Amino acid sequence: MDLYSYFYSLVKQIPPGRVSTYGALARALGDIRASRACGVMLSQNPDAPRIPCHRVVMSDGSLGGFTHPEGVKKKIERLRAEGVSVENGKVVDFHEILFEDFHTDYPLKALREEQEKLKERVKLEDDFSLGAVGGVDVSYSGRWAYGVLVIMSSPFEVDMVVRGKFRVDFPYIPTYLAFREEPIISSLLSRFDRELILLVDGNGIMHPRFFGLASHIGVKNDVPTIGVAKSQLLGSVVEDKVFVNSRHVGYFVKSGRKRGIYVSPGHRVSLETSLEIVRQYLKHKNPEPLRLAHIYANEFRRSG
DNA sequence: GCGACAG
DNA sequence: ATCTTGTCGC
Ligand SMILES: [Mg+2]
Numbered sequence: 001m002d003l004y005s006y007f008y009s010l011v012k013q014i015p016p017g018r019v020s021t022y023g024a025l026a027r028a029l030g031d032i033r034a035s036r037a038c039g040v041m042l043s044q045n046p047d048a049p050r051i052p053c054h055r056v057v058m059s060d061g062s063l064g065g066f067t068h069p070e071g072v073k074k075k076i077e078r079l080r081a082e083g084v085s086v087e088n089g090k091v092v093d094f095h096e097i098l099f100e101d102f103h104t105d106y107p108l109k110a111l112r113e114e115q116e117k118l119k120e121r122v123k124l125e126d127d128f129s130l131g132a133v134g135g136v137d138v139s140y141s142g143r144w145a146y147g148v149l150v151i152m153s154s155p156f157e158v159d160m161v162v163r164g165k166f167r168v169d170f171p172y173i174p175t176y177l178a179f180r181e182e183p184i185i186s187s188l189l190s191r192f193d194r195e196l197i198l199l200v201d202g203n204g205i206m207h208p209r210f211f212g213l214a215s216h217i218g219v220k221n222d223v224p225t226i227g228v229a230k231s232q233l234l235g236s237v238v239e240d241k242v243f244v245n246s247r248h249v250g251y252f253v254k255s256g257r258k259r260g261i262y263v264s265p266g267h268r269v270s271l272e273t274s275l276e277i278v279r280q281y282l283k284h285k286n287p288e289p290l291r292l293a294h295i296y297a298n299e300f301r302r303s304g
Numbered sequence: 305g306c307g308a309c310a311g
Numbered sequence: 312a313t314c315t316t317g318t319c320g321c
Binding site: 021022023026032033034035036038039040041042043045053056057058059064065066067072075138139140141142 | 312313315316317318319
């Protein structure tokens with residue numbers, strides 16, 4: 001699913017003389033949670049003003065951002081040329097000229113259904129051999145992605161580093177992270193032959209559909225995975241356990257100087273074992289394979 | 305108005 | 312995540 005292309009074709013549906021909103025476009029994609037991603041994709045508009053990003057404003061009729069050497073002034077100018085006035089930073093007659101009637105198939109709805117389907121294949125029992133432990137992370141510059149897989153044969157011995165540069169066709173949207181990063185990480189994994197347990201920068205079953213990035217990668221590649229997130233996507237923390245809809249899905253682990261990390265099994269690993277393995281590799285805030293993958297991915301992006 | 309929103 | 316075009320609920 002090339003969500004960038006799909007999104008730009010939605011934006012082209014907004015007629016001259018009308019405006020739409022980031023939220024309306026997000027709902028046309030299939031989830032209001034994508035509203036921020038709509039702003040990000042517009043900021044990366046490859047063909048303005050043919051893709052009329054100047055016709056997208058905030059839900060209260062105020063202008064929102066505009067990436068241009070002349071700034072938001074250019075947005076006002078392009079709207080005015082189409083007969084849309086802006087006064088006191090707000091679109092005049094906003095509710096009258098608001099366009100929300102997008103022709104769409106709601107692609108994010110289909111992706112939620114894909115998550116629900118693949119979820120049936122998640123196994124939350126230990127099913128791996130004690131071999132290498134890997135960590136993956138991805139760094140970005142615009143639509144370029146720099147992925148790194150670090151393999152450690154034991155704590156704390158780096159065995160191998162795999163790197164790859166990719167073009168992404170999906171933005172970051174909360175709860176849809178896998179559709180952005182899974183293709184990148186699967187490609188890196190295909191270049192490593194041996195057995196491993198993979199630590200992933202994101203959640204396993206700590207997810208509204210119990211199918212986060214780590215589970216997605218695990219199921220698609222038939223690899224044991226553990227999700228390790230730096231912040232809380234959802235759920236409630238009681239002592240060191242995290243619950244989603246009263247189901248125990250993972251742990252909050254105090255680590256580093258302040259706060260901590262959120263650990264949840266992805267695939268082929270039990271709740272308890274996911275915690276045990278992460279703890280074995282904990283020297284800083286993040287377990288070592290992830291900490292190194294993060295550092296190497298940033299170096300890769302900045303240098304080549 | 306402020307915080308929440310995996311990365 | 313990067314250096315940045317949001318929305319909703321409390
Ligand atoms: Mg990351």
